[in-house]
Amino acid sequence: MHLYQDQFSKEHDFAKQKQADKFLVIASTQRCGSHMLGHALYCTGVFGFPLEYANPLNLKEWEKQLGARGLHNVLDILQQRRTSANGVFSIKVHYDHIREFQGFPNLLKRFPDALFVLLHRRDTLKQALSFSKAKQTGVWIAGQEAKQDNAEFDYQDVNFCLKKIIQDTASWRYLLASQGCRFLDMEYEALRADLTAGVQRIASAMDITLPISTIRELTQRQADRQRDVWQQQFLALHQGKQEQLFKAPSGIKSRIRRLLGY
Template sequence: MALYKDQFNGRYDFPVYEGAARKFVVIASTGRSGSHMLGHVMHETGAFGAPFEYFNLENLLEWKRIFGARSTDDVIHRLMAKRTSENGVFSMKLHYSHLLRFGGIDAFMERFPGARFIMLERQDVLRQAVSTVIARQTGVWIAGQEGSGQKPVYDAAAIDKALGEIILDTASWRYDLSTRGLRKAELRFEDFCGDVPGGIQGIADFCEVNLPTLPETPVTTKQSGAINAEWAERFIRENAGGSLIRRRWELLKRLV
């Protein structure tokens, strides 16, 4: 994934926060689930810090360079000073694979005790998988990001692979959060887009955070277009999926 340069812009900083944050909020997401838009809307409230993708490897390495930091823990300490809102809330966006930076969910919770999770999902996971493949081919994950200039080419196998990854990562989030009894609220991206003020208020209520302001509309640009719908329809029409289920079906037959 290409570096998201805007994340490092000082306009997302808050006045220097002394000491550790009092509350942690995590957008538990998968790729192309709408987490970028949600993070920006949460930042606009002034009550959730700046919930961006700090622990994507490329972003983390850039933060280390900016801070002159040697460890992830050093980066966290510096980020919390810059990106904790005045009410003591520090938030972040995590894909499941980012837990590797901490050694898994248990080590993550030791570093961020009491963290509350907003589990964000898309209803149409096939369109999400298509969007993932297009982003991987073009290098453009976020509107305005510099890409490779490559024109996207339909690839059924890549869509099927991305679909399986999304399903498995979502299940992994559910397993970890449920088996540890961690506090989570589920949010469907399509529902959030239909009622941004209500969605943000619901997150604030769950996190026990008072909102000084309530955004009315999304603050980022939608990327999907006609090609996303065309690829999804073609994938269904050609019955190009099913490898994940076929593998599971073969395993179940061996167990009978």
């Protein structure tokens, strides 16, 4: 996988800080719009730079560049470099990344009294299609170098991605509720429609004063015609398999359920 190299640039560092006073965690899933939100927050200059610092592939490169070993040592250094002048440090955490903290309680200890933004998409199928395509091409953000030019529709993989997104989002919601965390529930579609209002809502929840006229979208939307074609293919195949399941003899139903991922 070709990493998003711009994230490592020292141009994104703030003046060195001893420690952070406030923490923001974007609780995300793959292809939910977290990159769009993270860059919009970064451009304000008062939220640090929320990136996937705990992503295992990114972490490995950070260890190399910083000469540090282990997530917490890397975060110690990054909090000095990526905490904005008002004392705010932000991070994006996919549900998978929690294991890098050795569990959610350790994540909470690392970012005490953090505000979580639970970011999710209303159209989960489109998110799953985008997820499946990105897994093949390696392009998770516009401008990232592709590991292959073409992606092919794969019903089984799209179905896997759809289930994973739904399960991970529900798991995030359970963790945040059961641990009594402060969190905002934010929908990608509403955020895209009014990015300024979304950022202002986060700032208000964290008692942060926003500079005037600093909110803008820095990322490029990756939606394309291919995804729409894939959606129609998935829906047609899925409906057909469900009809087979309904009509099939009992001995064959278990095989069809495996194909459907039930």
